[in-house]
Each structure stands twice: as structure tokens, then as C-alpha cells.
Amino acid sequence: MRQDGEERFREFVTSRWQALLRTACLLTGDDDRAEDLLQVALVRVHRRWNRIDDPELYVRRVVINLNNSWWRRRRVQEQLMGVVPDTPGAEPQEALAVRDELWRAVLALPPRMRAVLVLRYFEDLPEAEVARLMGCSLGSVKSQASRGLDRLRGVLGREAREADLARRV
Incomplete structure (x- = not known):
């Protein structure tokens, strides 16, 4: 310069x-x-x-x-602690149960919607790349992802409410 x-x-x-x-x-x-x-x-x-x-x-x-x-x-934000906490972390079985519940809900989605969610969130591909891979428009990818996430929230939320009611009875 x-x-x-x-x-x-x-x-x-x-x-x-x-x-x-x-x-x-x-x-x-x-x-x-x-x-x-x-x-x-x-x-x-x-x-x-x-x-x-x-x-x-x-x-x-x-x-x-x-x-x-x-x-x-940024994937996981590190949290520094002054002392080791006394309470243990979540049981591994609970994590497996949540993962299985999530996958059952994902597998219940229509194939195109499922493909968008897998490519976008599990493979971490940008929306434009997902659209190119699937041969559809960017808007289609965005709407499929939005609808898919709404369906998953609905299914998982309903199952959580049902499990909570079953525990109370």
C-alpha cells in the first residue's frame, strides 16, 4: 500500500x-x-x-x-464452572429414548419433507445446496423445512403432553 x-x-x-x-x-x-x-x-x-x-x-x-x-x-458453547456440579447429567437411556422418539417422528414425515430436513439440519447443508440437490426452488426448500419443523414440534409436543398425563395418573 x-x-x-x-x-x-x-x-x-x-x-x-x-x-x-x-x-x-x-x-x-x-x-x-x-x-x-x-x-x-x-x-x-x-x-x-x-x-x-x-x-x-x-x-x-x-x-x-x-x-x-x-x-x-458455533456448535456447542463451552460453559466453564468453578466447581464440578454435584448433580449427574442425564441418563444415557433418556437421551436414547428422546433420539428414538425424534426419529420416529421424522420417519413419519412425507419423503420430500424428510429429505429437506435431513439435508438441511442433519447434514448441515445450506438451503441453496439442498434446493440444487433436490432439483427444486429455494422457496420450496424453505417452506418444506418450515412445515416439517412445525409437524415435528406438534408431534413431539403432543407425545410429551401425553407422557406427562400418564405419569400423573
């Missing part, structure tokens, strides 16, 4: 740091992660600085995209 571009970049970062950091904090909910996110975004912007028309807009877009990518990759 040329010297004048380097100087303009420094001035931009100095003048807009607080506002950009505030945006990152609001997106992440965590001050430390927000600062890391903003620093990574500014490194990416620095590489393209001479080709950017609206740096403020560009940095905000990079921050949003980086945060979205982090959010998608």
Missing part, C-alpha cells in the same frame, strides 16, 4: 474505532469477542483499502459477515 493510503487507513481507524467497536459489541454481546472481530475485519479491509469506495460501509459489512460465520460454526 502506498504511504498516502496507509495514512488514510490509520486516520479512518482512529476516527471510527469506537463506533465500529460499538457495532461489533451489539452484534456479539461480548466485548472481548467484539474487539477480536473488529481487528480481523480491519485486517481484511487493510488489504483492499485502495479499492474501497465507502470504508465505513465496507467494514461494517465485513464485521457482520464475520460474526455470522462465527455464529454458524
Whole structure:
């Protein structure tokens, strides 16, 4: 980068740091992660600085995209504890029973709806890829996924209410 571009970049970062950091904090909910996110975004912007028309807009877009990518990759959030809890975790049999109940409900869905749910949520494919694989529109994938999840919620919710009533009797 040329010297004048380097100087303009420094001035931009100095003048807009607080506002950009505030945006990152609001997106992440965590001050430390927000600062890391903003620093990574500014490194990416620095590489393209001479080709950017609206740096403020560009940095905000990079921050949003980086945060979205982090959010998608996050599977299980680690929870640190000061002491080991006294209560044991769930019984393995309970987890197996829940999994079996879920799969029975999934297998009861129509094949196309089941395929959308499996590809989208179990294989973790993006909606566009599911649409391409199934040879249908993106809107069809979205509606099938929405309807399928509604059906699963209805079936699993009804079974949970019935089991709760049976335990009370």
C-alpha cells in the first residue's frame, strides 16, 4: 500500500474505532469477542483499502459477515464452572429414548419433507445446496423445512403432553 493510503487507513481507524467497536459489541454481546472481530475485519479491509469506495460501509459489512460465520460454526458453547456440579447429567437411556422418539417422528414425515430436513439440519447443508440437490426452488426448500419443523414440534409436543398425563395418573 502506498504511504498516502496507509495514512488514510490509520486516520479512518482512529476516527471510527469506537463506533465500529460499538457495532461489533451489539452484534456479539461480548466485548472481548467484539474487539477480536473488529481487528480481523480491519485486517481484511487493510488489504483492499485502495479499492474501497465507502470504508465505513465496507467494514461494517465485513464485521457482520464475520460474526455470522462465527455464529454458524458455533456448535456447542463451552460453559466453564468453578466447581464440578454435584448433580449427574442425564441418563444415557433418556437421551436414547428422546433420539428414538425424534426419529420416529421424522420417519413419519412425507419423503420430500424428510429429505429437506435431513439435508438441511442433519447434514448441515445450506438451503441453496439442498434446493440444487433436490432439483427444486429455494422457496420450496424453505417452506418444506418450515412445515416439517412445525409437524415435528406438534408431534413431539403432543407425545410429551401425553407422557406427562400418564405419569400423573
